[in-house]
Amino acid sequence: MEQGGSLLTVGEMTRADALAVEAGVPSLRLMEAAGFAVARAIRHRWSPRRVTVLCGPGNNGGDGFVIARLLRAAGWPVTVRLLGAREHLTEDAAVNAARWHGPVAPLDLSALHGADLFVDALFGAGLSRPVDGVAGSVLDALSAHPERPVVAVDVPSGLDGDTGRIRGTAARAALTVTFFRPKPGHVLGHGPRVCGDLVVTDIGIPPTVLDMIGPAAALNGPALWSLPRPGPGDHKYTRGHAVVFGGPVMTGAGRLAARAARRLGAGLLTVAAAPEALPLYAQDAPGVLCRALQTPENVGALLDDARLNALLIGPGAGRGPHTAARVLSVLERGRPTVLDADALTSFADDPGALYDAITGPAVMTPHDGEFRALFPDLADEDTHTGDRLARVRMAARRAGAVVLLKGPRTLIAAPDGQVIVNANAPATLATAGSGDVLAGAILGLLAQGLPARAAAAAASWLHGAGARLGPPGLLAEDLPEAMARAAAEGTGEGAAGTAV
Ligand SMILES: NC(=O)C1=CN([C@@H]2O[C@H](COP(=O)(O)OP(=O)(O)OC[C@H]3O[C@@H](n4cnc5c(N)ncnc54)[C@H](O)[C@@H]3O)[C@@H](O)[C@H]2O)[C@@H](O)CC1
Numbered sequence: 001m002e003q004g005g006s007l008l009t010v011g012e013m014t015r016a017d018a019l020a021v022e023a024g025v026p027s028l029r030l031m032e033a034a035g036f037a038v039a040r041a042i043r044h045r046w047s048p049r050r051v052t053v054l055c056g057p058g059n060n061g062g063d064g065f066v067i068a069r070l071l072r073a074a075g076w077p078v079t080v081r082l083l084g085a086r087e088h089l090t091e092d093a094a095v096n097a098a099r100w101h102g103p104v105a106p107l108d109l110s111a112l113h114g115a116d117l118f119v120d121a122l123f124g125a126g127l128s129r130p131v132d133g134v135a136g137s138v139l140d141a142l143s144a145h146p147e148r149p150v151v152a153v154d155v156p157s158g159l160d161g162d163t164g165r166i167r168g169t170a171a172r173a174a175l176t177v178t179f180f181r182p183k184p185g186h187v188l189g190h191g192p193r194v195c196g197d198l199v200v201t202d203i204g205i206p207p208t209v210l211d212m213i214g215p216a217a218a219l220n221g222p223a224l225w226s227l228p229r230p231g232p233g234d235h236k237y238t239r240g241h242a243v244v245f246g247g248p249v250m251t252g253a254g255r256l257a258a259r260a261a262r263r264l265g266a267g268l269l270t271v272a273a274a275p276e277a278l279p280l281y282a283q284d285a286p287g288v289l290c291r292a293l294q295t296p297e298n299v300g301a302l303l304d305d306a307r308l309n310a311l312l313i314g315p316g317a318g319r320g321p322h323t324a325a326r327v328l329s330v331l332e333r334g335r336p337t338v339l340d341a342d343a344l345t346s347f348a349d350d351p352g353a354l355y356d357a358i359t360g361p362a363v364m365t366p367h368d369g370e371f372r373a374l375f376p377d378l379a380d381e382d383t384h385t386g387d388r389l390a391r392v393r394m395a396a397r398r399a400g401a402v403v404l405l406k407g408p409r410t411l412i413a414a415p416d417g418q419v420i421v422n423a424n425a426p427a428t429l430a431t432a433g434s435g436d437v438l439a440g441a442i443l444g445l446l447a448q449g450l451p452a453r454a455a456a457a458a459a460s461w462l463h464g465a466g467a468r469l470g471p472p473g474l475l476a477e478d479l480p481e482a483m484a485r486a487a488a489e490g491t492g493e494g495a496a497g498t499a500v
C-alpha cells in the first residue's frame with residue numbers, strides 16, 4: 001500500500017479471478033486461500049474467543065464457511081449464521097458449507113448474542129442493491145456495539161467496492177481483509193471509516209493478470225513515479241526554469257508556490273507580476289528572478305524565452321476577465337502549465353473556453369468549489385456519497401488536462417482515463433496556503449521534466465508525506481522544506497511499479 005499500486009474495481013477483480021482460473025488455479029483454491037488469509041489475520045490479532053460468522057448467499061459467504069472451519073480447527077468456538085436458504089448458495093460456497101461440520105442457524109437478531117467477535121461475510125464484490133431487511137438490522141446492531149469487533153471479508157457488507165458509497169447500511173469493521181489488490185472503495189468515500197485496518201493478502205492470483213486487465217486506477221506512492229535527481233553534469237538551466245505568475249495584491253500565494261517549486265529542485269524561478277508587487281516577491285526570496293507584467297501581451301514577450309519551461313498561474317491572481325485573458329495567452333505556448341485557483345474560477349461563465357485553450361501538458365488543481373465552477377454537471381454535493389472517481393475521470397477527458405481534485409483523498413485523473421488516488425494526506429494539511437504549496441510543487445517537478453500526471457502525483461504524495469514530517473501546528477510555510485525532506489528521505493526510489 002505504502003509504495004502505491006493498482007486499485008482493482010469490482011469488475012476488474014472478477015476478471016482477475018477468471019484469468020487466474022483460466023491459468024489453472026481452481027476457484028475453490030482461491031476461496032480456500034481467501035478464507036485462510038482472513039482466519040490467519042484474525043488469529044494474528046486476537047486470542048481465541050467466541051466467533052460468529054455471518055454468511056451471505058454468494059462467494060463472500062463461501063469465504064465465511066472456510067473461515068469458520070479453519071478457526072474451529074484451531075480450537076476456537078465458532079457458530080455460523082446464514083442469510084437465506086442453503087440451496088441458494090453458489091456452487092463454491094455450497095462446497096464449503098458442506099465442509100463445515102458445525103451447526104448453521106438462520107441469520108436474525110439473536111445472532112448478536114453469544115459471540116465476542118463477528119466475521120462479516122454477507123456480501124462482497126457481488127453487492128447488487130442496498131442492504132435492508134434482516135441483514136441491515138444485524139449490521140446496524142453490530143455498529144451499535146463497537147466493543148465486539150467485526151472483521152469484514154473483502155469489504156464491509158454494504159460498502160460499494162468501486163466508490164466507497166454505503167448502500168443501505170454497513171457495520172464498521174475493526175479489520176478488513178481483502179484479496180490480491182485493494183479496491184477503490186477501500187480508500188474512497190466512507191471506505192476508510194468503515195474498513196478499519198485494511199490488510200491486502202495474496203490468494204494465488206498471478207500478478208501477470210494485471211497486464212491483461214490494465215487497471216484504470218492506482219493508489220499513489222513512489223512506485224508510480226520517480227523524482228528528478230540532479231546529476232554531476234547538471235547546472236541550473238538543466239534543472240528547469242519555472243515561472244509563477246504572481247498576484248498583484250495577494251502575494252502570499254505566489255510566494256509559497258515559488259518556494260515549493262524551488263525546494264523541489266527547479267533550477268531557476270521567475271516571478272512575473274505587476275510592477276508594484278515585485279518588491280514584495282523580491283524581498284521574500286533573494287534567489288528568485290522578477291519580471292514586471294502589466295498587460296496580457298507582456299506574457300508573450302516573457303515566454304519568447306524558450307528556456308522558461310513550466311508555468312503556474314492562478315494563485316492570488318484575482319478572479320475576472322483580466323485573469324482569464326492572461327491564462328489564455330499563457331496557454332497559447334502549449335508549455336507545461338499548472339492552473340490553480342482564480343485561473344480556474346475566472347472561467348466559471350465559459351469553461352469551454354478554458355478546455356479549448358489547453359493544447360499542451362496542463363494540470364488543473366481544483367478543490368470542490370473550483371471543480372464545481374468548471375464542471376458544474378459533474379460536481380457532487382457530498383464528497384462521501386458520490387462517485388468522485390468517475391467524475392474526475394470525465395473532467396480530465398473533457399478538459400484534455402490532468403485534473404487533480406483536492407480533498408481528504410486527492411484524485412489525480414489524466415485524459416486517458418487513468419486515476420491515481422492519494423491517500424497519505426493528514427488532516428493538518430487543511431490549512432491556508434497549503435494548496436498554493438501543492439501547485440508550486442507540481443510546477444517545480446514539471447520544470448525538471450516530469451510528465452504532467454507524474455508531477456501531480458509525486459507532488460501530491462510529497463505534500464502528505466511532508467505534512468507528516470512537519471512540526472506540530474503545521475503551517476503552509478513549513479511545507480516546502482518538509483516536502484523536500486520527504487523527497488530526500490527516500491521515496492522508494494527504484495521500487496518496482498508501473499511508471500506513469
Ligand atoms: N470469484 C472468485 O473466484 C473469488 C471470490 N471471492 C469472494 O467472493 C466474493 C464475491 O462473490 P459473489 O460474486 O458471489 O458475490 P457476493 O458473495 O458478494 O454476493 C452475491 C450474492 O448476494 C446477493 N446480494 C447482493 N446484494 C444483496 C443485498 N443487498 N441484499 C441481499 N442479497 C444481496 C446476490 O443476489 C448474490 O446472491 C468476493 O467479495 C470474495 O469475498 C474469494 O473467495 C476469492 C475468489
Ligand SMILES: [K+]
Pocket residue numbers: 060120121122123124152153154155156157
Ligand atoms: K463482507
